[in-house]
Amino acid sequence: MTSQPAFADPGLIAWLETASDQDLDTLPFGVVAMAPDGIVVAYNKAESTIAGLRPERVIGRHFFSSVAPCTNNYMVAERFVQEAELDATIGYVFTLRMAPTPVRLRLLKRPDARRMYLIVERRMPGEC
Amino acid sequence: MNADQTRESLEVLTQFLYVAPVGLLQFQSNGAIELVSPLAAQLLVPLNPAGDLSNAYAALAPLVPDLARQVREFPESEGPIVDHSRCAVTAGGRRFVLALTVRRIHGDLHMAVLEDVTALDEREQQLQRDQERFRAIFANVREYAIYTVSLDGIIDEWNQSLAQFGGWRPEDVLGRSLDMFFVAEDRQDRLPAVLLSRARQNGSVETEGWCLRRDGSRFWANSVITILPDGEKALRGFVVVSRDMTERKRVEDELRRFATTDPLTGAFNRRYGESCIVKALDESVTGGQRPGILLLDIDHFKSINDRYSHEAGDRALCALVNACKATLAETQPVVRWGGEEFLVLLPSTDLDQATATAERLREAIRHASVPTRNGVIRMTVSIGGAIGQGESIENLVHRADTALYTAKRNGRDCVVMAA
Structure with missing residues (x-):
């Protein structure tokens, strides 16, 4: 595989499409890969560590309604539903282990891709 | 509990809080958020996208702008500071209604509970609108x-x-x-x-x-x-x-009266009278009682009209009907059968009773007097009667008619009953 992409890399989604689970685990930021219907199909180590959830607990479940309900609103979940193509980066706050955790989210979706992605990176409070 | 069990237990608890459908915040008096559940983030981040959910007062400001003051001024060591307060907020161009409760748990420890009650609120508003609509209807x-x-x-x-x-x-x-x-x-x-x-x-x-x-x-x-x-x-x-x-x-009763009575005399009209007779005959088949009819014909009525006037003749007809009604029960209707011919229906009778009734009618009419300009009119009637014997109305009337004819031939002012 080519060298590791960065969080904001334009080619990220192409890289993710062909990445194996081991490849995903090498990334320093969290990756949640979903089927078009929102069911989690891959959940990398970085995400698992900071969320405090093992992949087995997460894979096969609907991400927005049952794994991370904090994202189940118009800012995140609804965008994946409504928009055919998505590449948006927003500031958000996760509640990983019930602590408010400022994060940066990148929403990735393409009509020709087999999966859609939520990329998660911590940010400093005050950063955008 | 070993390390694996601890981890397992922690994961289970974490999951429990992740999916709990109520937003929870635990914070200190200075507003510092110690613990926050995912649903709280789901509801609060859109209200303050640039924020970081580190301070409860900042995060809840769109709902309760002066929460810091309320917490500061709350005198008890524990208890509700905000109690199920409904707050309407706008986010992403949409209106939401959130219910907020804030409690002092103990000393510096405070908790906020947050719930999306938008749908519930809409239902209550709808109910309110319906009630107002009804009130308007009822008032009018x-x-x-x-x-x-x-x-x-x-x-x-x-x-x-x-x-x-x-x-x-x-x-x-x-x-x-x-x-x-x-x-x-x-x-x-x-x-x-x-x-x-x-x-x-x-x-x-x-x-x-x-x-x-x-x-x-x-x-x-x-x-x-x-x-x-x-x-x-x-x-x-x-x-x-x-x-x-x-x-x-009132209108219906009047219509019924118009449809069934003779306007001049107040007796029933012939059509209604016939239906009464038919009904009485039908009921006699099952009931066993026998109906009787009396046909009354004023003697020499034409000469009364000629001698006094048609108007006086009309009054004579009325007098006859009144005399009959005064003698009869309400169940024994008086019917105007023809111009100067009347019929009385006795729904349940026998030969003796019918004869006696006919004689009383004859007497009553004899005693009736109609004062006119040209003198007092007195009149007599000939009466022919028949008791029903499970026959048709035509047959019954024919027998009474034949009896009436006999009464006329016998000199008038008398009663003849059919055999």
Whole structure:
């Protein structure tokens, strides 16, 4: 595989499409890969560590309604539903282990891709 | 518990809090958020996208701008500071209604509970709008009373229509049975209970009858009682819509009178008389009682008209009918059969009784007098009668007619009964 992409890399989604689970685990930021219907199909180590959830607990479940309900609103979940193509980066706050955790989210979706992605990176409070 | 069990237990608890459908925040007096659940983030991040959910007062500012002051000024060491307060907020161009509760748990420890009640609030607003609509209707209907009763007929609400309809005040009707609107006769027959039972069976029932006003006066009402469902399977009670039909009944009664009576004399008209006879004959088949008819023909009526005047003749006819009615019972109708011919129906009689009745009528008419400008008119009648013997009306009338003819031939002013 080519060298590791960065969080904001334009080619990220192409890289993710062909990445194996081991490849995903090498990334320093969290990756949640979903089927078009929102069911989690891959959940990398970085995400698992900071969320405090093992992949087995997460894979096969609907991400927005049952794994991370904090994202189940118009800012995140609804965008994946409504928009055919998505590449948006927003500031958000996760509640990983019930602590408010400022994060940066990148929403990735393409009509020709087999999966859609939520990329998660911590940010400093005050950063955008 | 070993390390694996601890981890397992922690994961299970974490998951539990992740999916709990209520937003929870634990914070200190200075607002520092120590713990926050995912649903709280779901609801609060859109209100302050640039924020970081580190401070409760900042995060909840769109809901309660002065929360810091309220917490600071709350005197108790524990208790509710904000209690299920509803707050309307806008996010992403949409309106949400959130319910917020903030409690001091102990000392510096505070908790906030947050819930999205947008749908609930919308339902309550809709209910409010419906109630206002009904109030407007009730305040404006004049001829109708609309009210609900429980399953056993107890009036459970009052509205303006009851005041307009019968002068009823809330204290008059609340908690009382709808029996109170019915007249004594209907109450004795347990009519209200019967109506509710029928409504229950068929979904609704329509009835007409007397209704009472608060001042005790009665009026004719048309009522429709409909079941009031409670969900899909149960019943909550009934809705009653009553309409004052006094005017319509008055008109109907008058129409009926016009249709069945002779306008001049007030006797029944021939068509109605025939239907009465047919009915009496039909009932005699099953009942065993026998009807009788008496045909009365004024003797020399033509000469009365010629001698006095047609108008005087008319008054003579009226006098005859009045004399008959005074002698007879209400169940024995007087019918104007022809121009100067009358028929009396005796629904249940025998030869002796009919003869005696006929003789009384003959006497009464003999004694009737009609004062006119040209003197007092006196008249006599010839009467022919027949007792029904399970025959047709045509046959019965023919026999009475034949008897009448005999009475005329026998010199008039007499009674002849058919054999």
